[in-house]
Amino acid sequence: MLNYIGRRIFQLIPVLLGMTFIVFLIIRAIPGDPAQVILGQQASEEAIKALRTTLGLDNPWYIQYFEYLKGLLTGDLGESLRTRTPVADEVWPYLAATIELSVFAIVIAVIIGINAGIISAWFQNSWFDYLAMIIALIGVSMPIFWLGLMNQWIFSIELGVLPTTGRENVRDPVDVITHFYLIDTLIQGNFAQFSIVFKHLILPGTALATIPMAIIARMTRSSMLEVMRSDYVRTARSKGLKMFWVVYKHALKNAIIPVLTIIGLQMGLLLGGAILTETIFGWPGIGRYIYEAIGFRDYPVIQSGILIVAFIFVMINLLVDMLYGLIDPRIKYD
Amino acid sequence: MGDRKKILDVKGLKTTFFTDDGQIPAVDNVDFHIREGEVLGIVGESGCGKSVTSLSIMGLVPSPPGKITGGEILFQDKDLTRLPEKKMREIRGNDIAMIFQEPMTSLNPLFTIGDQLREAIKIHKRDWSKKQINDRAVEMMRLVGLPRAEDLMKEYPHQLSGGMRQRVMIAMALLCDPKVLIADEPTTALDVTIQAQILTLIKNLNEKLNTAVLLITHDLGVVAETCERVIVMYAGKVVEEGPVETIFKDPQHPYTRGLLQSVPDMRFKKDRLYSIPGNVPKPGTIHTGCKFAPRCEFAFDRCINENPDLYQTADNHKTRCFLFDPKEATAHDRTAIKS
Ligand SMILES: Nc1ncnc2c1ncn2[C@@H]1O[C@H](COP(=O)(O)OP(=O)(O)O)[C@@H](O)[C@H]1O
Ligand SMILES: [Mg+2]
Numbered sequence: 146m147l148n149y150i151g152r153r154i155f156q157l158i159p160v161l162l163g164m165t166f167i168v169f170l171i172i173r174a175i176p177g178d179p180a181q182v183i184l185g186q187q188a189s190e191e192a193i194k195a196l197r198t199t200l201g202l203d204n205p206w207y208i209q210y211f212e213y214l215k216g217l218l219t220g221d222l223g224e225s226l227r228t229r230t231p232v233a234d235e236v237w238p239y240l241a242a243t244i245e246l247s248v249f250a251i252v253i254a255v256i257i258g259i260n261a262g263i264i265s266a267w268f269q270n271s272w273f274d275y276l277a278m279i280i281a282l283i284g285v286s287m288p289i290f291w292l293g294l295m296n297q298w299i300f301s302i303e304l305g306v307l308p309t310t311g312r313e314n315v316r317d318p319v320d321v322i323t324h325f326y327l328i329d330t331l332i333q334g335n336f337a338q339f340s341i342v343f344k345h346l347i348l349p350g351t352a353l354a355t356i357p358m359a360i361i362a363r364m365t366r367s368s369m370l371e372v373m374r375s376d377y378v379r380t381a382r383s384k385g386l387k388m389f390w391v392v393y394k395h396a397l398k399n400a401i402i403p404v405l406t407i408i409g410l411q412m413g414l415l416l417g418g419a420i421l422t423e424t425i426f427g428w429p430g431i432g433r434y435i436y437e438a439i440g441f442r443d444y445p446v447i448q449s450g451i452l453i454v455a456f457i458f459v460m461i462n463l464l465v466d467m468l469y470g471l472i473d474p475r476i477k478y479d
Numbered sequence: 480m481g482d483r484k485k486i487l488d489v490k491g492l493k494t495t496f497f498t499d500d501g502q503i504p505a506v507d508n509v510d511f512h513i514r515e516g517e518v519l520g521i522v523g524e525s526g527c528g529k530s531v532t533s534l535s536i537m538g539l540v541p542s543p544p545g546k547i548t549g550g551e552i553l554f555q556d557k558d559l560t561r562l563p564e565k566k567m568r569e570i571r572g573n574d575i576a577m578i579f580q581e582p583m584t585s586l587n588p589l590f591t592i593g594d595q596l597r598e599a600i601k602i603h604k605r606d607w608s609k610k611q612i613n614d615r616a617v618e619m620m621r622l623v624g625l626p627r628a629e630d631l632m633k634e635y636p637h638q639l640s641g642g643m644r645q646r647v648m649i650a651m652a653l654l655c656d657p658k659v660l661i662a663d664e665p666t667t668a669l670d671v672t673i674q675a676q677i678l679t680l681i682k683n684l685n686e687k688l689n690t691a692v693l694l695i696t697h698d699l700g701v702v703a704e705t706c707e708r709v710i711v712m713y714a715g716k717v718v719e720e721g722p723v724e725t726i727f728k729d730p731q732h733p734y735t736r737g738l739l740q741s742v743p744d745m746r747f748k749k750d751r752l753y754s755i756p757g758n759v760p761k762p763g764t765i766h767t768g769c770k771f772a773p774r775c776e777f778a779f780d781r782c783i784n785e786n787p788d789l790y791q792t793a794d795n796h797k798t799r800c801f802l803f804d805p806k807e808a809t810a811h812d813r814t815a816i817k818s
Contacts, residue, residue, distance in 0.1 A: 377585060377586055379539060379579070380579065380585045380587070381587065383537055383571055383577045383579075384571065384572035384576075384598065384602055384651070385570070385573055385602045386568075398587075399587070473588070473589060475637050
């Protein structure tokens with residue numbers, strides 16, 4: 146098992162390396178010069194030139210790339226050109242914000258999606274089944290930004306029950322410990338603040354959860370329908386087991402395996418989709434961090450930001466592969 | 480033998496599938512009973528309604544599209560066809576248990592043998608301790624001849640051979656001392672030597688535990704070795720019923736004779752294996768007269784126009800064939816069929 150994990154991680158190195166290279170080239174193809182952006186339109190030629198030298202931008206691109214890789218090997222993600230702070234030191238608050246939002250969204254998507262899929266399959270062709278599948282069909286084809294804006298309009302502007310943007314009440318900021326605000330407020334026992342933070346999560350969380358939820362519901366339904374016809378489900382019923390346990394124990398454990406793959410992929414897409422949601426909802430996450438860095442042509446931040454997101458994505462998929470093994474004793478890792 | 484109590488009495492059972500192509504009467508007015516401790520065989524070619532009969536008894540007919548549309552299934556003074564699901568669950572796996580044709584897929588691949596056995600006990604014996612449950616499972620595994628019972632409890636189905644899995648299924652079915660065990664083609668998917676072992680096991684357990692067995696098979700050879708009484712089904716109907724020796728010595732229905740001729744057995748010396756010409760009619764096809772008539776070499780005009788009853792031909796021998804209608808006796812030479 147450990148051997149397998151080690152080998153999988155080793156195999157990821159060339160993938161991530163190739164990705165850094167492509168990102169490196171693409172961002173340098175965007176017109177604009179970081180030194181110019183930092184110093185502004187009025188800056189003199191000499192000042193810009195001097196800054197380019199300090200930032201190491203006058204080296205040929207392959208030297209710059211090599212320097213960047215050398216840094217990565219020692220765990221150095223580079224330094225922001227704008228703030229002159231190591232990326233590794235300033236990225237965590239943003240990353241934590243995104244993780245909190247994504248996990249919140251995926252938990253909603255998984256709980257509702259899986260249960261809707263199960264009940265639809267259990268009561269196939271019932272009104273619940275039809276309704277759930279129509280909603281799921283609308284869900285997958287819904288443009289997220291439109292849903293987000295509509296929800297903002299209904300719930301914050303018209304009804305005034307939920308905040309429009311941000312993670313917290315700016316006049317009463319959270320005392321950060323882990324930067325996961327739900328956890329931080331809980332540790333401090335500050336339930337009023339916890340509830341405020343929670344309310345901030347609802348609109349972006351549901352907007353982000355909609356598509357994965359619909360996809361998970363549909364996948365769960367079709368997987369369950371297949372499993373419910375199997376011989377071992379009939380055996381479980383022939384023992385006198387309650388239908389609820391036949392469905393939620395015997396059938397679900399088998400049906401969940403293909404759904405896990407989908408959940409893993411959706412979590413990756415969620416991280417990517419976060420950029421859009423974070424912009425609409427003013428969420429100070431990694432998407433916003435990278436987005437703003439693009440405006441400043443802050444090359445190291447863009448590169449390392451994307452590298453971190455990609456790394457999380459591949460790790461989630463590795464985790465899903467390990468979960469298969471936990472669920473299915475027939476899968477052997479060697 | 481005749482004075483043992485009837486434990487399961489099926490009367491006029493009708494099970495219909497409502498499909499897009501119309502109604503399919505998969506089981507059509509079937510009557511039979513099983514007595515305490517008896518082994519009753521049901522034979523017939525595949526598709527004649529054997530599995531649907533057994534699933535009807537268990538209350539497990541896939542629904543939709545299937546539904547019991549008539550008759551009754553009497554068990555301990557209760558009509559199972561009218562029992563609410565909750566009461567039916569108390570009977571399933573407890574008073575009436577079932578094993579299936581496909582040992583390879585009948586166990587859940589993701590749970591250990593132990594989990595699946597213990598679960599079968601827990602459902603019905605809520606007041607048993609963990610240890611009692613575990614001991615019972617191990618005891619049952621030994622009884623069905625599984626070696627290393629304690630180790631096997633921790634293993635998963637894929638680590639066992641087909642024969643072992645079928646033994647596990649038998650053990651699982653017998654955990655709560657059922658009065659009736661329904662075995663739906665328990666050996667069809669196994670290879671020949673294992674088949675014989677499983678049949679011997681079922682026969683021995685029947686004698687040791689006095690569990691009545693409803694043994695379903697398409698193979699008369701299996702019936703000869705295991706059963707006391709047999710009913711022959713064709714296209715959803717019982718066409719012949721009697722003690723095993725009688726059926727083998729004096730088969731009456733042309734279909735039964737055809738089945739017997741196709742048994743590869745030393746008692747019937749033949750160069751080539753016989754097989755009945757034609758196929759089981761697709762259920763649901765509209766059809767008057769005897770359903771076997773199109774394949775029957777003795778069919779005459781009446782067979783095509785009328786439905787035969789089940790005629791009593793001896794004390795405990797019945798046949799659904801006009802050749803055995805007492806009113807018909809002179810018109811057709813019954814001896815022709817005996818040759
Ligand atoms: N789920 C089903 N849907 C529709 N028809 C079915 C279904 N199951 C069984 N039948 C019908 O019932 C007939 C008898 O099936 P079955 O009892 O399984 O035969 P066998 O004697 O081989 O066990 C089949 O020929 C089929 O037409
Ligand atoms: Mg069958």
